Amino acid sequence: MSPAKSLPAAIAAVVLFAPVSARAEGDFFGWIRGDWYLEVGVTGLVAPNFEGGKKYLLGAEPIISLGKAGGDTRFSSRNDNISLGLYDNGNFRAGLNGKLLLRRDSDTEGLEGLDPVRWGGEVGGFAEFYPLEWLRVRGEVRQGFRAHHGVVADFAADAFYDVTPEVRISGGPRMSFASASYFDAYYGVNAAESVATGLAEYKPGGGLKSVGVGGAVTWKVTDPITASLFGEYSRLTGPAADSSLVRQNGSKDQFTIGISTSYRFDFKL
Template identity: 70%
Template sequence: MKALKITSILTVLAAFGSPVSTSAAESWLSGDWYLTIGATGMIAPDFEGSKKYLFSATPIISLGKAGNAVRFSSRNDNISLALIDQGDFRAGLNGKFLWKRDNDEDAIRGLDPVRWGGEIGGFFEFYPLDWMRMRAEIRHGVRAHKGVISDIAVDAFHDVTPEVRLSGGPRLSFASAKYFDAYYGVSTAEAQRSGLSEYDPGGGIRSMGVGGAVTWKVSDPVTTSLFGEYSRLMGPAADSSIVRERGSRNQFTLGASASYRFDFTM
């Protein structure tokens, strides 16, 4: 946290023309960087809590300073910028894009649509063992919702060959009342229009689950993977009338991804 504050101060001072701070900011920016971009295609629930499945796609974007190689990454990792990278410990900024949730699906017809938007926040990860990574993300909603959400994942990984890796582990997610209200709440007016029971959620645990992947390093910059995820909605999400009356607590995801890493110097 202290490093984030120092970086922010240096950046602001540099904008006002301070020669000392400009030098410090340039020193931090200079060096070797990497940018990983790609895409993920998956079969997943139509919306959170839905029992209907559709195909969708999401981008893969990761930016950071080169040096210590990223030992492990997961398709669950959202867009991230590492500001601290000590090999066994990384931390920085991250974000997530959220698609609009329309109310044209029969199960949620009559509910207010959820606007497209995003989530911004931070992440940290560390390796308690050579073959295990623990990662946590905390993000605040922008436009789509005004809540806070936190995701925690633990992954064990094993290299079957230098190019093929198996990985997997548990997942846990928490959210605030404002998040649940946007995606799981049903107001009096919405209840009258949709036929669902009125529901005013609080905050708490969102889901528990497990995920796994097979990753193939096709070449040095190109990586592909196949993955599967299962999550069980809990707490305010499971208690929602959307889930109880027309959806499912069991959420499955199956998909594939491909990414390309660009190395550059500033």
């Protein structure tokens, strides 16, 4: 089995068996009871006008995270998608997660003549652990629906350091894999689209989508309120980089900068 297939399978197995392990320690309702948190917020960012694009636009994304509160302050990143923690022992956390996907219109500059991609989402699981006190490693595996029917796997490692009790700096590498169905939805060009756009026909396979690095400065404004300034760079590779859409109308180099703010609600069940 290739690394692109074995890594997502390993993460998925951890996510599936972690909740079972938690339930084995007691009944389900016993697991539900306790301290929980809900973090909500918004991110404003400047990013490419489409995945693989070379023009940049101002946009916004939601921040949503729900889980059982652990004993230590949890590290979180803007790369973390909507998450529901099902198991947490302090050094290891796993659960369900999802991602909202907005519609990609065909009237966007660089996409004229291509079929639109419908709005949809991705659902799956995540697992994260702390091999060192100052390092978090996280993986997500998600199945797409409506917008695409492929599988996406994202991996990230973030080192973090508290400059003061309120200010933290963090950063590290990122890597993303995807299946052929995902690439076909966002990077494929069929015969009709080729005639309409002048792009070369392209039928992608699956594989490594991108590698990159990101960093952030996070400020704990008050106990429940957090603000962040961040920057990300990714380099499209494999089926994404080989697409005629990227080669003729886009760029392999993708930059994102932005600010975010979130509010954390603590409650008991």
